[in-house]
Amino acid sequence: MSHRTVIASSPNFDDRPRGTTIDMLVLHYTGMTSADAAIDRLCDPAAKVSAHYTIDTKGCVYAHVAEEKRAWHAGASFWAGWARVNDRSIGIELVNPGHECGYVPFSDDQVDGLIELAGGILSRHPIQARGVVGHSDIAPMRKADPGELFPWQRLAESGIGLWPARAAVPCPDGASSAIRLAAYGYGLPPDVDVPLKAVVAAFQRHFRPARVDGRWDAECDGLLNALLAAIL
Secondary structure (H helix, E strand, O other): OOOOEEEOOOOOEEEOOOOOOOOEEEEEEOOOOOHHHHHHHHOOOOOOOOOOEEEOOOOOEEEOOOOOEEEOOOOOOOEOOEOOHHHHEEEEEEOOOOOOOOOOOOOHHHHHHHHHHHHHHHHHOOOOHHHEEEHHHHOOOOOOOOOOOOOHHHHHHOOOOOOOOOOOOOOOOOOOHHHHHHHHOOOOOOOOOOOHHHHHHHHHHHHOOOOOOOOOOHHHHHHHHHHHHHHO
């Protein structure tokens, strides 16, 4: 099924650094009470925020910024050694009130629209599976979106992003969870001033959403090992 696309241009963009490769896709929720309010904000020059696309609960796609331009969606962020995620990413907002306004599951139509849109984006840009991330993955101290209700596994089964097929056994040599989280892409000291607990909670939101407590355990260890095995 092809979902409707509406042009809702935002003035909030600029040029990417010369020669930059687009190799990340960042997913957000709007965290506002309605789609209209979110789209108005993303298109308001005074707000100085934007995304490339927004998807409402019916799966309709709103196109704000051309993919070759830099939208202003990630803010202070870090992933896989890069501290300016806006430079190299495409940002998609999903209409959802978020944790502060009555967080709800994402609709099937919305996720279907996302899978269709993201599939096209991945066909146009060299975005590897671990480059498909949530806002909380790249800014764990500031953000919790798209949150623990987001269906990451369903996306991965559609070829978008990475999901561990099963939890591997915990690391036998006791290697530091921080070192291995950084190897996957998460920002940690000395690169980023962020507590390990916040990064663990972000990892859990993405890969172990049933319990997000910021505490590293054997299940998290096994999930991370499975993810690292898939990319190394």
